[in-house]
Amino acid sequence: MSFPSAGPAMPHAVPPMPPPAVELRGVLRRYGSDDTAVTALDRVSIAFPPGSWTAVMGPSGSGKSTLLHCAAGLDRADEGQVLVAGRDITRAPEHVLTELRRRSLGFVFQNFNLVGALTAEQNVALPLRLAGVRVKREQVRAALADVGLGDRGGHRPRELSGGQQQRVAIARAMVTRPDVLFADEPTGALDSRSARTVLGLMRRVVQGSPQCVVMVTHDPVAASAADAVVFLRDGRLVDRLVGASARDVADRLATLED
Ligand SMILES: Nc1ncnc2c1ncn2[C@@H]1O[C@H](COP(=O)(O)OP(=O)(O)OP(=O)(O)O)[C@@H](O)[C@H]1O
Numbered sequence: 371m372s373f374p375s376a377g378p379a380m381p382h383a384v385p386p387m388p389p390p391a392v393e394l395r396g397v398l399r400r401y402g403s404d405d406t407a408v409t410a411l412d413r414v415s416i417a418f419p420p421g422s423w424t425a426v427m428g429p430s431g432s433g434k435s436t437l438l439h440c441a442a443g444l445d446r447a448d449e450g451q452v453l454v455a456g457r458d459i460t461r462a463p464e465h466v467l468t469e470l471r472r473r474s475l476g477f478v479f480q481n482f483n484l485v486g487a488l489t490a491e492q493n494v495a496l497p498l499r500l501a502g503v504r505v506k507r508e509q510v511r512a513a514l515a516d517v518g519l520g521d522r523g524g525h526r527p528r529e530l531s532g533g534q535q536q537r538v539a540i541a542r543a544m545v546t547r548p549d550v551l552f553a554d555e556p557t558g559a560l561d562s563r564s565a566r567t568v569l570g571l572m573r574r575v576v577q578g579s580p581q582c583v584v585m586v587t588h589d590p591v592a593a594s595a596a597d598a599v600v601f602l603r604d605g606r607l608v609d610r611l612v613g614a615s616a617r618d619v620a621d622r623l624a625t626l627e628d
Contacts, residue, residue, distance in 0.1 A: 389456030390417035391550050391582035392441045396450035399436050399605075410436040412605035413450065418550070420580035423572060425593035427586075427619065428602035429627045434586045435554065437602065441584060442475055442552050443467040455549050472501045476543030480555035482535040484527040490514060490538045491523035497546050513541040517571055533564025540571050551575055553585040557592045569595040590619035601626055 399411040410433045418424055418441075426434050439445035440452055443459050451460045454470060462470070471477075476497075484493045494513050495505045514523050517537035527535050536556060543551055553572065557565035569592060572583050576597075585596060593599045594616040601609040603626045611618060 388420050391420045393417040393453040394441060397440055397447040398449040399440055400448050409605050414607055416607060418582050418584055420582055421576050423576045423583040423596040425585050425587055425596035425599045427593050427599055427623055432602040433605040434602055438552055438554060438586050443470055474549045476548035476551040478539050478543050478553040478556045480558040482539045484535055484538055486527050489524050489526055493538055494542045494545050497542060513545040517541045533560050533567060536568050551583045555587055557589055590616040593619045
């Protein structure tokens, strides 16, 4: 019996790991100076992987908004680094950050922030126009259909319910196919049924796609819909729960608020 001689090791085709969609490395953010100084983020390191949905929780003033703003290039870290899709944006000039936000990041806010004078379709088309992309009406309609509002394209925000307005805002945020959707209290102004619909849309964003959602919320029910919940206190990351129930999340938050 003969064995083949051992040749050179066959190289295995290991696909490279994609970088986190967003990463903070030792981010420090301080407001004010001397005795009025507040350390809003105290050397926070966290990575948000592609295809993941993370909720950020913590008591009032714990640094949630500051984390979101630094991660999205809306605010600058005093120390540490912020990377988006592996690219260091910490000291990127303002025009580069503006371009990044237009092309790669989406935003959803508690109060929807739709332009009242524009129809739902025109609101959804806005980020494409701002990015200098030729607007295809079918693309805009498809984005509205994706959030179940294919028949509301001609309505202005005041003609829509709060839940419908938030769905338009999500369609607007997603029409550019951003790498990351940042959501700041997206269900804060909604009744529980509309909130569930919005949370279902967030789940669809991350399901089977490399897009990532980072959501600040005070609501344990909303947080428990995410893949992971991270907790801040006094500008520091103090805990991370995966697959937690709303009760688990509420209990953990209560201990931080004591
Ligand atoms: N522009 C600013 N100037 C001075 N202090 C600020 C500024 N922005 C935030 N802070 C302070 O930084 C800390 C963190 O604020 P941040 O808004 O990030 O907290 P938060 O967890 O989002 O709070 P909330 O849940 O109440 O919205 C707070 O003490 C806040 O007062």
